[in-house]
Amino acid sequence: MSPPPYELYYWPSIQGRGEFVRLALEEAGAPYVDVARRPGGMKAMMEKMRGDARTPPVFAPPFLKHGDLVIAQTANILAYLAPRLKLVPRDDASRARALELQLTIADLVAEAHDAHHPIGVDLYYEDQRPAAKKRAAGFIASRIPKFLGYFESRLAHSGDYLLGAKLSYADLSVFQVVCGLSYAFPNGMAREAKRIPRLVALRDRVAERPRIAAYLASKRRIPFNEDGIFRHYPELDAKKPRRSRD
Amino acid sequence: MSPPPYELYYWPSIQGRGEFVRLALEEAGAPYVDVARRPGGMKAMMEKMRGDARTPPVFAPPFLKHGDLVIAQTANILAYLAPRLKLVPRDDASRARALELQLTIADLVAEAHDAHHPIGVDLYYEDQRPAAKKRAAGFIASRIPKFLGYFESRLAHSGDYLLGAKLSYADLSVFQVVCGLSYAFPNGMAREAKRIPRLVALRDRVAERPRIAAYLASKRRIPFNEDGIFRHYPELDAKKPRRSRD
Numbered sequence: 001m002s003p004p005p006y007e008l009y010y011w012p013s014i015q016g017r018g019e020f021v022r023l024a025l026e027e028a029g030a031p032y033v034d035v036a037r038r039p040g041g042m043k044a045m046m047e048k049m050r051g052d053a054r055t056p057p058v059f060a061p062p063f064l065k066h067g068d069l070v071i072a073q074t075a076n077i078l079a080y081l082a083p084r085l086k087l088v089p090r091d092d093a094s095r096a097r098a099l100e101l102q103l104t105i106a107d108l109v110a111e112a113h114d115a116h117h118p119i120g121v122d123l124y125y126e127d128q129r130p131a132a133k134k135r136a137a138g139f140i141a142s143r144i145p146k147f148l149g150y151f152e153s154r155l156a157h158s159g160d161y162l163l164g165a166k167l168s169y170a171d172l173s174v175f176q177v178v179c180g181l182s183y184a185f186p187n188g189m190a191r192e193a194k195r196i197p198r199l200v201a202l203r204d205r206v207a208e209r210p211r212i213a214a215y216l217a218s219k220r221r222i223p224f225n226e227d228g229i230f231r232h233y234p235e236l237d238a239k240k241p242r243r244s245r246d
Numbered sequence: 247m248s249p250p251p252y253e254l255y256y257w258p259s260i261q262g263r264g265e266f267v268r269l270a271l272e273e274a275g276a277p278y279v280d281v282a283r284r285p286g287g288m289k290a291m292m293e294k295m296r297g298d299a300r301t302p303p304v305f306a307p308p309f310l311k312h313g314d315l316v317i318a319q320t321a322n323i324l325a326y327l328a329p330r331l332k333l334v335p336r337d338d339a340s341r342a343r344a345l346e347l348q349l350t351i352a353d354l355v356a357e358a359h360d361a362h363h364p365i366g367v368d369l370y371y372e373d374q375r376p377a378a379k380k381r382a383a384g385f386i387a388s389r390i391p392k393f394l395g396y397f398e399s400r401l402a403h404s405g406d407y408l409l410g411a412k413l414s415y416a417d418l419s420v421f422q423v424v425c426g427l428s429y430a431f432p433n434g435m436a437r438e439a440k441r442i443p444r445l446v447a448l449r450d451r452v453a454e455r456p457r458i459a460a461y462l463a464s465k466r467r468i469p470f471n472e473d474g475i476f477r478h479y480p481e482l483d484a485k486k487p488r489r490s491r492d
Contacts, residue, residue: 057400071343153302
């Protein structure tokens with residue numbers, strides 16, 4: 001048997017940015033190794049990051065090894081994988097539209113991270129809590145609606161999926177972001193959900209795909225937790241909406 | 247005469263993220279229109295952003311119109327343009343390496359922005375100055391060295407340019423970032439420059455390219471200012487290094 005062609009390198013205990021790559025590989029049914037989750041895998045990842053005579057060093061996980069090629073940056077990995085996994089049409093225009101969406105998702109992911117780390121990634125959350133409260137409030141009040149409203153408007157334009165009638169990797173990524181934001185900010189997202197019916201329907205449509213459903217139910221799906229990007233700190237969420245009487 | 251094939255849409259008074267696209271178009275000598283800098287251009291940009299029956303809405307400038315295709319996200323625009331402008335080799339591996347570098351530059355650019363806007367893009371700098379001081383201190387002390395040290399190590403691996411012997415769009419972008427950081431944090435960068443000789447040499451090599459030199463000397467190059475991404479707020483910079491006696 002030949003070894004799996006794709007090696008994913010990412011932190012073994014969080015979904016994080018690696019999850020966008022995992023979802024694409026899982027949806028495609030592609031054979032892959034999640035290297036750092038194997039025994040000795042963290043050591044292998046750290047070595048690989050330093051690079052060697054043939055391969056340049058890597059700035060940060062996630063990164064992908066495919067044959068001799070080692071590449072990092074989530075959106076870049078997806079742009080490289082997607083034509084090979086049939087998760088994007090092959091024409092330049094479709095690929096540019098998918099990458100545009102993925103990079104807008106990446107911006108939203110970075111802001112979701114900074115909601116709990118506004119002052120510095122090198123500091124603990126506990127040391128930047130007052131700033132985090134302010135940043136998270138603005139994130140929930142204006143940034144989440146702006147980003148998700150944008151994806152909603154793209155769906156109004158495109159149809160069932162972000163590029164049209166067929167699923168692309170951007171749909172898997174938007175699914176992941178909606179799940180992550182709902183985990184981190186359940187109150188804020190309960191309010192927001194009413195404004196994004198198409199996006200909610202897309203999330204459900206992705207969750208029901210046989211391979212994604214099997215993946216989500218498996219041990220390969222790491223639960224959300226407070227070491228990842230989407231963290232549930234109740235003090236950063238919106239207040240619980242009052243129940244209306246009618 | 248046929249109209250220029252490329253239309254760039256970006257804020258007319260700042261370098262910002264649009265500058266990475268401008269540099270690529272200028273280096274290639276490609277005919278383009280910087281739409282929003284023309285009379286009535288801002289109105290045209292705002293209309294185009296809303297989209298229409300054929301074209302989806304745009305999240306944010308910069309965006310590029312090429313024929314019927316309208317695409318946003320700086321790195322995506324560059325990945326699309328580069329093979330057309332001969333600013334990247336055509337093979338998949340080189341294109342993935344260039345995009346990886348560009349996206350790492352984009353992460354650095356986002357952090358440079360957040361150094362003066364750690365709490366929220368919707369707030370004035372003046373309303374988040376204490377948080378900005380903390381974030382900028384960490385940015386200068388650990389993030390700039392981490393990012394620039396990484397690009398330095400890539401150059402140690404690749405040679406004169408980031409992909410090897412030939413210039414790519416990633417080199418133009420790293421030039422822009424080094425210029426921007428030097429404008430924003432002259433003291434911090436004076437210290438840093440000693441640790442990144444290859445990167446400093448690359449910056450000079452790019453600045454001397456005939457089309458880039460002509461562009462930088464022209465009115466098309468908007469000066470850095472405090473509305474852009476790289477802002478010079480002296481209170482956010484490192485202290486002036488003491489002159490050593492020897």
